[in-house]
Amino acid sequence: MRCTKAVIYKDNLKYNLEQIRRHVRPKTEICVAVKADSYGHSAVLTAKTAHEVGGINYFAVATVDEGIELREDGITENIIVLSLCVPEEFDSLFSYSLTPFTFGEDYISALSEAADKFFKKDEKFPVFLAVDTGMGRIGCYPDEAGNEAKLIEQSAHLHLKGMASHFCESDSVTTECQNFTHLQYEEFCRAVENVQAKGINPGICSIGNSAAIMNNHDMYFDMVRPGIITYGYYPDQITKEYLQSRHEDFDIKPVMALETQIVAIRHFPKGKSVSYGRTYFCEDETDIAVLPVGYADGLLRRFSPGLEVTINGKKYPVCGRICMDQCMVNIGKDNPEVHLWDKAIIFGPEESGALTTADDLAKTGGTISYEVLTSIGKRVKRIVK
């Protein structure tokens, strides 16, 4: 088996799900975002682990295909499809019982027509109405929510199961950003009221992502949608220290470790250049370890310079450009602590022995943990520990 692998610490995943279930009021439904194969961690594993934890009745995927994969692996909980799809996919939504986000007259009409063809007389297909309260992505404006809900309810085979919106700045703790989050909350309330004013039950209302679960307890409504915290990372400015300063005892642990092994140790003279573009020159005589992991595995090119990997409890810098399938690490001359075949950990939880997390890589690469995790390629086998 290839030595470059993503080890998934199932106990940590379970721990995080338990933390979320404990943190959120018992009456509040939890919809775990398992899109993009659970941010690279395996959606099926996450769904099954959530099932073991109990009290988690919804999963959110981005695409119809992701929903189908869960169904084919025997997941029976509610599955919500967060992104829009095209009419060619509508029948799959129906046959796999996937609950879509919808909005817009044209979209709802097309879905309604497809449902008319698919369903028998008294059958109703549940959908969520998406509302744009400030994200500037999908959703109707709050003012339109009443009419759009009416369109859904008037359709012979559609039924308004719930309403949802999405925060765009809830991960920032500055006053300005939190003010915008409050504004979005108020806009969502207004949308819900518009629907109620038409005599329609808005159903399950949901706006909270990971950041809002941590930071905005009054904005849970009926269901929250945790993503990144499930996989052990805090959203942007909401750190463990910040939460502790607010007397919140919430703890999560990273779930994935990206590991590989040293496949060569080379002796380089002073001044020798390393990798494409000759951006790195050895300042002195040194030994360079070669790792069989590169940007095709998700180790983004922009992580170097800056990236450090852990070998036997110490950090060593990646030097020169990261290649498609390999990268080089400066381990220092005649280092007695580093040997051929030793394990090198790119990032991971404490349990893995890693001294860096996906947040450290994100900082180095000017991105967020979400992108680091979802970039880990298909070629990297996931091993459940």
Ligand SMILES: *Cc1c(COP(=O)(O)O)cnc(C)c1O
């Ligand atoms: C991805 C996503 C979430 C989860 O976001 P996190 O920041 O990872 O908690 C929730 N809702 C929607 C609509 C999403 O697209």
